[in-house]
Amino acid sequence: MRASARARGERAAQVSANGGERGRVATIFDVARLAGVSHQTVSRVLNDLPNVRPATRERVENAIRQLRYVPSQAARALVTRRSRTLGLVAAGLPDFGPSSIVLHVNESAADAGYAVITTTLADALGPTLRSAAEMLIRQNVEAIVLIATERAALDAFDGWELGVPLVAVASEARGRALRVTIDQYRAARAAVSHLLELGHRDIRHIAGPAGSMDAEERLRGWRDRLGEAGIAVVDPPRGDWSPQSGFDLGTAMLQGGVPGAVFVSNDQMALGLLHALAEAGLRVPEDVSVVGFDDIPEAAHFQPPLTTMRQDFVGLGRDAMAAVLAHLQDEQSTEHPEPRPSQIIVRSSTRAV
Amino acid sequence: MRASARARGERAAQVSANGGERGRVATIFDVARLAGVSHQTVSRVLNDLPNVRPATRERVENAIRQLRYVPSQAARALVTRRSRTLGLVAAGLPDFGPSSIVLHVNESAADAGYAVITTTLADALGPTLRSAAEMLIRQNVEAIVLIATERAALDAFDGWELGVPLVAVASEARGRALRVTIDQYRAARAAVSHLLELGHRDIRHIAGPAGSMDAEERLRGWRDRLGEAGIAVVDPPRGDWSPQSGFDLGTAMLQGGVPGAVFVSNDQMALGLLHALAEAGLRVPEDVSVVGFDDIPEAAHFQPPLTTMRQDFVGLGRDAMAAVLAHLQDEQSTEHPEPRPSQIIVRSSTRAV
DNA sequence: CGCTGATGTCCCCAGCAATGC
DNA sequence: AGCATTGCTGGGGACATCAGC
Incomplete structure (x- = not known):
């Protein structure tokens, strides 16, 4: 089909004629023309394929x-069916946990040569999630990473054929999504163990919101560990992660007497609790741990510096990216990686009784 | 050219023959075939163009x-040269300011129907910025939004033809980038005015790092406002935004005596300072404001609750997106929007002397 | 002949302009 | 005039083919 070839040639000629035109960028044909080779040879150079003479490669x-030729991602995506792009769906920003995960997934993706399109959601309702995912699919993402704090978010994706792999960062295993996670349950148990080892028996809990899987796992860890120690518990109050809710629930808790220790489901609510304790004239850790x-980052400078559980968000980001790549290479790989362990950081808000 | 049309037809036939094949997605031709129309008619339906009979539209x-046809963004981008995608370059995460800006730019972009590819940078060095920007250009972004905290970041982009509009979120006007901003200078002056009105004269400053434009503007506001009040100042100590640096610099500051009031360049360092003051047995606000x-979000529950400047990040995100859209529609529009004003939140860490 | 290095053709998928009924 | 169709375009990769030694 010579007509086609000629059309290409004419176009290329036009381009070199008005190369100074604003906004016009070079194509692979322009490069080929200048180097005196075919566009295919340029393509080989671009993709590091063999059968190109060093001298030719040099010229190209x-x-x-x-x-200043830059290959068109659009054209490349069209033919390779690979966009080198990932979708990231995150609700619950700008909380520290989700934000950190987003940050580190981004970093790991960049290392792997992937761009990340992030969609931040105000709520985790089905329709919102759905339209976010559809937008990402339209943008041709190769996979979707879902930062799921609420159970509802995970469920919304279930039984819904996306057409691309879905990796969920979540603390419960639900649905068919590939899951990477931090072991919140064990971390909560470790926190309670720390208090038990200090001799505490009256260990209360301020939990996170009901829909949150993280909150649920931390609550379960607290309950189970206390149960094993032969200590009965009642349902704990639930906050919304904010310092204000920690303050309110802490104030309420003090109405019923002074607890020996409190395990709080996140640092911000713990800050609110510290505030409530200070207002009540109680000292930490002398009166309450x-x-x-x-x-x-602020926790080390609370008054007093807070004992808390540090999570491995960097590792989690890597796990998420590894899961994406594994699934992209091999559809069958449904191996869930080991949950990332957490680490207790002992500061000055706990002490032995 | 019937050959071409026939090739289309054959391909379409193949598709419907193995429609169940994994990963194969429908194209506009498959839709046209099923609806018994041409692909162009489908295109009209997709783009809400006139000249389609309601009954036909229905069938399509x-x-x-x-x-479950989804138009290929790659193919569409190829022909329209519009990717509906924005690039966002951010250094300095996960600090509260930059994170908030990223979040709200994302939201504003989503409202405008744009996807956002975010690249997070470990440093703001030239080569890093450059490769980040190149990656975004390859991904076909229509514009780049740069969250620039450091002056060096802005300078790195200068004199460098990107090929796409650049919008900088920054507190200094440098280079040719379109700029949106929060007026840090006036905000700092307002903070100092608040202390002056309370009768303070010995008003110190703990500044942010030297390269930071935000830090510089806040420092300048502090110096100028005090100068106007006839109060001489010396160069303030500089932290790195972290609570630890606030603690260290606060401790050092107390070696030279107890100041009447301190204006700190961010809340985290202020937290460190509160910590240092508490350790020195000083009360806030009785001894120091x-x-x-x-x-x-934590500031309201510091001990004591912190008086601080609240910035309008939501508005800033909107400004950034508006600047992008304006520039995309009209290359000449180089109007910088008015800097967003800030608001003082008076809590319990300041009081009259 | 067999291998290396380079070329030609078709295809990916959607939108636009011109055309046809 | 209203509605739908045809042909071409965009940038680059896969594959088959070809030239040279």
């Missing part, structure tokens, strides 16, 4: 530099 | 639903 590379969760 | 829409900057 010079032409690329000269024209407090353990938080997350190890936010 | 049914076919789209039936095949403290004003922070940012109004992070």
